[in-house]
Amino acid sequence: MLTVEKAICMITDAIPSVDREIVQLHQASGRVLQQRVKAERDQPPFDRVTMDGIAIKFDAFTKGITEFAIKGTQQAGDQVHRLCQANDCLEIMTGSVLPKGSDCVVPVERISIKNDHAILENGYLPERNQFIHPQGSDHEKGHVILRPGQVISPMDIAIIASCGLESVQVSKQPTIQLISTGNELVDPGKKIEAHQIRMSNGPALNAMLTRHGFFNTTHEHLVDDQDILEKRLEKILAENEVIVLSGGVSMGKADYVPEVLTKLGVKIVFHKISQQPGKPMWFGIGPAGQQVFALPGNPVSTIVCCRHYVIPALLHAAGRAKTQSEFAVLAEEVTCSSKLTCFMPVRISCSADGFINATPVPTNTSGDFTSLTGTDGYVELAKENGFFDAGAIVPIHRWTIS
Numbered sequence: 001m002l003t004v005e006k007a008i009c010m011i012t013d014a015i016p017s018v019d020r021e022i023v024q025l026h027q028a029s030g031r032v033l034q035q036r037v038k039a040e041r042d043q044p045p046f047d048r049v050t051m052d053g054i055a056i057k058f059d060a061f062t063k064g065i066t067e068f069a070i071k072g073t074q075q076a077g078d079q080v081h082r083l084c085q086a087n088d089c090l091e092i093m094t095g096s097v098l099p100k101g102s103d104c105v106v107p108v109e110r111i112s113i114k115n116d117h118a119i120l121e122n123g124y125l126p127e128r129n130q131f132i133h134p135q136g137s138d139h140e141k142g143h144v145i146l147r148p149g150q151v152i153s154p155m156d157i158a159i160i161a162s163c164g165l166e167s168v169q170v171s172k173q174p175t176i177q178l179i180s181t182g183n184e185l186v187d188p189g190k191k192i193e194a195h196q197i198r199m200s201n202g203p204a205l206n207a208m209l210t211r212h213g214f215f216n217t218t219h220e221h222l223v224d225d226q227d228i229l230e231k232r233l234e235k236i237l238a239e240n241e242v243i244v245l246s247g248g249v250s251m252g253k254a255d256y257v258p259e260v261l262t263k264l265g266v267k268i269v270f271h272k273i274s275q276q277p278g279k280p281m282w283f284g285i286g287p288a289g290q291q292v293f294a295l296p297g298n299p300v301s302t303i304v305c306c307r308h309y310v311i312p313a314l315l316h317a318a319g320r321a322k323t324q325s326e327f328a329v330l331a332e333e334v335t336c337s338s339k340l341t342c343f344m345p346v347r348i349s350c351s352a353d354g355f356i357n358a359t360p361v362p363t364n365t366s367g368d369f370t371s372l373t374g375t376d377g378y379v380e381l382a383k384e385n386g387f388f389d390a391g392a393i394v395p396i397h398r399w400t401i402s
């Protein structure tokens with residue numbers, strides 16, 4: 001059976017990159033940047049005053065002058081003023097341009113003002129260039145500050161705005177259709193019978209996708225009927241770039257999904273991965289390049305497969321730069337019951353020496369999704385070993401890729 005690593009490679013090789021689009025700045029947060037962002041000007045664009053106070057010539061102070069005639073005020077947004085005489089000063093405000101001819105800012109807390117004169121506090125020793133943020137000291141004009149592949153953070157929004165851009169090129173959002181299959185499923189808010197199950201996978205998949213920046217997502221429930229599945233899937237394939245199904249991919253009599261997908265021209269890339277939970281996962285590519293992820297319906301399997309395969313695949317297609325792998329120290333021993341790679345949910349904490357400690361939170365079968373609450377992710381326990389000692393260093397995957 002296919003290994004976890006091989007399954008990831010096969011998905012990555014099969015999926016096409018998404019197109020690009022231009023979005024307004026207020027819509028760009030969380031999107032994958034697809035252009036370089038260069039500094040419009042030096043940053044700061046002028047010698048910037050960092051304190052409210054007065055601007056003086058430092059040499060005046062070295063010559064023993066401690067009282068200065070106030071010749072005007074320079075505020076943020078004012079054109080640059082000039083300081084001419086050694087025994088003069090200008091009142092200045094944080095964010096203003098440093099007046100020409102001055103090279104020292106004395107904070108307002110260190111002066112007293114009398115008869116339009118500023119007098120330095122007794123014994124106060126200013127330094128040349130103090131409280132001045134020099135022009136270009138953060139970066140120079142033309143410097144590349146942001147590169148393609150970055151997920152745009154609120155800080156990046158500030159940078160893009162500071163570079164004078166009102167719009168920016170990002171990866172296009174794929175249209176994603178989520179489908180939950182199963183006769184037993186009933187939406188929250190609707191009357192439910194004893195033999196039925198609440199629909200929870202659809203909302204969970206939707207939440208995981210939106211949390212990773214994929215908002216162009218709709219959800220539909222389909223019953224286990226081959227004809228209905230075929231009819232709806234044909235239309236859904238025609239209208240979407242990504243289809244994520246849950247349920248109906250195992251060996252049960254009502255597990256029609258692989259057969260129907262094949263009939264509709266979706267080429268199978270693989271069926272089944274040597275892992276637990278999530279072994280029956282199916283993946284294929286539709287006639288127009290649609291990515292079709294058919295996840296097993298057991299809720300823990302659905303969530304783990306979405307996090308381990310669907311989200312990374314979508315981020316990869318969007319051109320997102322790869323994040324670094326993380327490793328954790330197992331806080332308790334774990335015995336895996338099968339020879340498959342085991343994805344074990346964990347809570348993580350950080351030890352004083354900087355290691356991530358992972359405490360296993362085993363679920364009561366892959367149907368027990370309530371145990372996942374409060375977990376931070378899962379560790380990947382390689383399939384060759386059945387037993388993992390406390391202290392073993394293992395790969396960890398957080399539920400949210402940041």
Ligand code: AMP
Pocket residue numbers: 180181182184185197198199200201202246247248249250252296297298299367
């Ligand atoms: P299946 O993969 O279709 O055989 O489903 C396996 C188990 O997962 C069954 O117990 C289903 O009731 C449950 N299940 C399937 N889909 C969902 C869903 N959307 N929400 C909650 N449970 C589900």
Ligand code: MG
Pocket residue numbers: 181182183224247248254297
């Ligand atoms: Mg089912």
